[in-house]
Amino acid sequence: MKKEKENLITDFLECSEILTALGDKTRQHILLCLLKYEGNCNGLRVGDFVKLTNISRPAVSRHLQILKEAGIIKVRREGTKNYYYVDADKSCMDRLITLAQHIKSFMNILPDRRGEE
Numbered sequence: 001m002k003k004e005k006e007n008l009i010t011d012f013l014e015c016s017e018i019l020t021a022l023g024d025k026t027r028q029h030i031l032l033c034l035l036k037y038e039g040n041c042n043g044l045r046v047g048d049f050v051k052l053t054n055i056s057r058p059a060v061s062r063h064l065q066i067l068k069e070a071g072i073i074k075v076r077r078e079g080t081k082n083y084y085y086v087d088a089d090k091s092c093m094d095r096l097i098t099l100a101q102h103i104k105s106f107m108n109i110l111p112d113r114r115g116e117e
Contacts, residue, residue, distance in 0.1 A: 001109055004102070004105065004106050004109060005106070007102055008099075008102045008103065008106050011095070011098055011099040011102050012099065014095050014099075015095050015096055015099045017069065017070045017071075018070045018071065018072065018092055018095075018096055019096075020066075020070070021066050021067050021069075021070035021072055022070075022072070024063070024066075026053070026055065026059075026063055027063050027066060027067055029053055030049060030053065030060070030063055030064065030067065031067070031072070031073075031086065033048075033049060033052045033053065034073065034084065034085065034086050035086060037052070042076070042083055042085065043075075043076060043083030043084050043085035044083065044084055044085075045081060045082060045083060045084070046060050046061055046064065046082070046084075049064070049084075064084055068084075070092070071088060071089030071091075071092035072086070072088050072089075072092070073085060073086055073087065073088075074087040
C-alpha cells in the first residue's frame with residue numbers, strides 16, 4: 001500500500017496545474033463556452049468571451065492564459081487577432097487519466113472506515 005500511496009502523491013503533483021485550471025468555476029464556464037460555440041468557427045477571441053461571460057477583458061485573458069499553460073487550450077494568431085480553441089495536450093490528459101485510475105485503485109485497497117451505521 002505504501003508504493004500505491006507514493007504513486008498517488010506523485011500523480012497529484014504532476015497534475016496539479018491542470019487540476020487547478022479545471023477546478024475554477026470561471027475557467028469551467030470559459031471551457032463550456034469554447035465547447036458550445038467553437039463548432040461554429042475556428043475559435044473564440046477575448047472579446048467573444050467578454051460578451052458570453054460578462055467577465056472583464058483582463059480577467060478573461062488571465063483565465064485563458066492559465067488554461068493555455070495547463071495544456072487545455074491553444075491559441076492561433078491571425079494577424080493581430082488571437083483565436084482560442086480546445087486542443088488539450090495529449091500527455092497532460094494521459095496524466096490526468098492515470099491519476100484517476102490510481103485514485104480508483106487506491107480506494108479499492110483501503111479498509112472500510114465508515115464504522116457502524
